[in-house]
Amino acid sequence: MPPLPSNPAVIRPRRIAHLDMxxxxxxxxLLRYPQLKGLPVVIGGGRRSVDDALLAQPERPLHKIxxxxxxxxxxxxxxxxxxxxxxxxxxxxxxSAMGLMKAAKLCPQAILLPVDFAEYRRYSRAFKDIxxxxxxxxxxxxxxEVYIDFTDVPGGxxxxxxxxxxxLQKTIFQQTGLTxxxxxxxxxxxxxxxSEFNKPNGIAIVLKEDLQDKIWPLACxxxxxxxxxxxxxxxxxGITTIGELAQQDLDWLIDHFGPKTGVWLHEASHGRDDRPVxxxxxxxxxxxxxxxxxxxxxxxDKAELGAIFTQLCxxxxxxxxxxxxxxxxxGVKLRYDDFKxxxxxxxxxxxxxxxxxxxxxxxxCLKRVPLAKRLRLLGVRVASLMRLDEAQVHKxxxxxxxxxxxEKAIDSIVIEGQLF
DNA sequence: TCTGGGGTCCTAGGACCC
DNA sequence: TCTGGGGTCCTAGGACCC
Numbered sequence: 001m002p003p004l005p006s007n008p009a010v011i012r013p014r015r016i017a018h019l020d021m022x023x024x025x026x027x028x029x030l031l032r033y034p035q036l037k038g039l040p041v042v043i044g045g046g047r048r049s050v051d052d053a054l055l056a057q058p059e060r061p062l063h064k065i066x067x068x069x070x071x072x073x074x075x076x077x078x079x080x081x082x083x084x085x086x087x088x089x090x091x092x093x094x095x096s097a098m099g100l101m102k103a104a105k106l107c108p109q110a111i112l113l114p115v116d117f118a119e120y121r122r123y124s125r126a127f128k129d130i131x132x133x134x135x136x137x138x139x140x141x142x143x144x145e146v147y148i149d150f151t152d153v154p155g156g157x158x159x160x161x162x163x164x165x166x167x168l169q170k171t172i173f174q175q176t177g178l179t180x181x182x183x184x185x186x187x188x189x190x191x192x193x194x195s196e197f198n199k200p201n202g203i204a205i206v207l208k209e210d211l212q213d214k215i216w217p218l219a220c221x222x223x224x225x226x227x228x229x230x231x232x233x234x235x236x237x238g239i240t241t242i243g244e245l246a247q248q249d250l251d252w253l254i255d256h257f258g259p260k261t262g263v264w265l266h267e268a269s270h271g272r273d274d275r276p277v278x279x280x281x282x283x284x285x286x287x288x289x290x291x292x293x294x295x296x297x298x299x300x301d302k303a304e305l306g307a308i309f310t311q312l313c314x315x316x317x318x319x320x321x322x323x324x325x326x327x328x329x330x331g332v333k334l335r336y337d338d339f340k341x342x343x344x345x346x347x348x349x350x351x352x353x354x355x356x357x358x359x360x361x362x363x364x365c366l367k368r369v370p371l372a373k374r375l376r377l378l379g380v381r382v383a384s385l386m387r388l389d390e391a392q393v394h395k396x397x398x399x400x401x402x403x404x405x406x407e408k409a410i411d412s413i414v415i416e417g418q419l420f
Numbered sequence: 421t422c423t424g425g426g427g428t429c430c431t432a433g434g435a436c437c438c
Numbered sequence: 439t440c441t442g443g444g445g446t447c448c449t450a451g452g453a454c455c456c
Contacts (some may be wrong), residue, residue, distance in 0.1 A: 379425090
């Protein structure tokens with residue numbers, strides 16, 4: 001067999017960057033409220049408008065609001081969790097995902113700001129547009145993170161990527177006032193780890209030959225994809241660092257973690273990862289869920305639950321419509337007061353984005369779930385999505401069941417539903 | 421006064437078809 | 439008639455990430 005023709009695009013060593021905004025939500029808030037700089041600030045909580053007091057005086061600019069007018073953590077009651085905490089707040093031991101009530105005990109004087117996703121999304125769009133102008137191969141990984149393929153960007157190979165990383169940092173800071181950290185490496189796996197090395201406002205370059213010195217001493221948990229469960233299992237097997245993981249025999253890893261995870265652990269520990277930078281992707285599902293202010297009972301709180309349920313269905317339907325999708329797998333999610341969760345879903349023979357139809361199907365799913373225990377969360381999900389424009393093409397080819405139930409109001413279905 | 425909300429991907433069993 | 443596969447879809451749960 002003749003040798004395959006060489007493909008320079010494949011052989012060329014990749015330079016992949018991971019760019020991570022520093023303390024993104026907190027930094028955006030500090031642009032609005034610079035008077036909070038250096039203070040313990042916690043962002044989180046539900047939709048209760050803790051900054052009503054601030055907005056109540058529009059003639060007073062935000063940056064002039066005196067500290068005493070900001071709400072404090074100690075006055076919070078509810079089930080929210082911390083989304084972000086500033087460094088000053090972290091000194092007190094509070095951190096991401098911690099319940100606000102618990103945080104209030106550790107640092108009652110901390111200032112509590114509500115999460116303002118609309119504002120964070122604006123800044124997210126802004127910094128991503130800046131990146132796209134400079135380096136067009138960008139993968140969106142959420143509101144504050146991206147991967148960027150430096151390989152073919154002019155200057156992307158200089159100093160291992162440092163020159164381009166510096167340019168991105170500088171431009172983003174000039175245009176938004178926000179700092180970020182960048183890691184550049186031969187692949188996404190290593191780039192992600194590298195971006196943490198010199199936080200905040202740092203750059204780290206990792207080359208293939210740096211594996212032993214820079215990666216192997218790290219805890220296994222630093223690998224994106226090894227979470228608390230896998231880490232615990234690794235620890236129980238006596239493996240703490242990535243280097244120790246790399247020492248393990250592939251067959252031994254497969255025995256303990258299965259073929260897929262076993263191979264992946266082996267590859268990751270050796271710094272190997274050939275995932276491409278993905279520029280565009282289609283959503284798989286859309287959902288809405290809510291945790292109640294107090295646990296609700298399916299029978300005793302039937303009316304309240306029914307109203308919430310309907311609202312969730314309407315929100316999902318609105319999300320689908322706004323983004324231009326239809327779906328055919330409808331499901332519910334419940335979390336009981338003991339925090340155990342269950343899901344039920346069912347697939348239709350046609351696509352829909354209709355609130356009433358979603359409500360009806362979700363109601364069917366709900367009937368298959370035990371409802372003796374009290375509930376703390378209810379969610380509605382639509383999956384198996386298709387873009388609306390494609391769905392319409394399908395519809396022309398072969399007619400599907402009617403999506404529009406017309407004036408058959410949601411209210412009537414709520415009454416008919418017998419859900420609780 | 422523990423533990424949000426919105427996602428993706430994987431596994432595993434069963435149904436069903438070829 | 440019996441046996442054995444493979445492939446795909448559906449469903450439930452769980453790990454993980456931002």
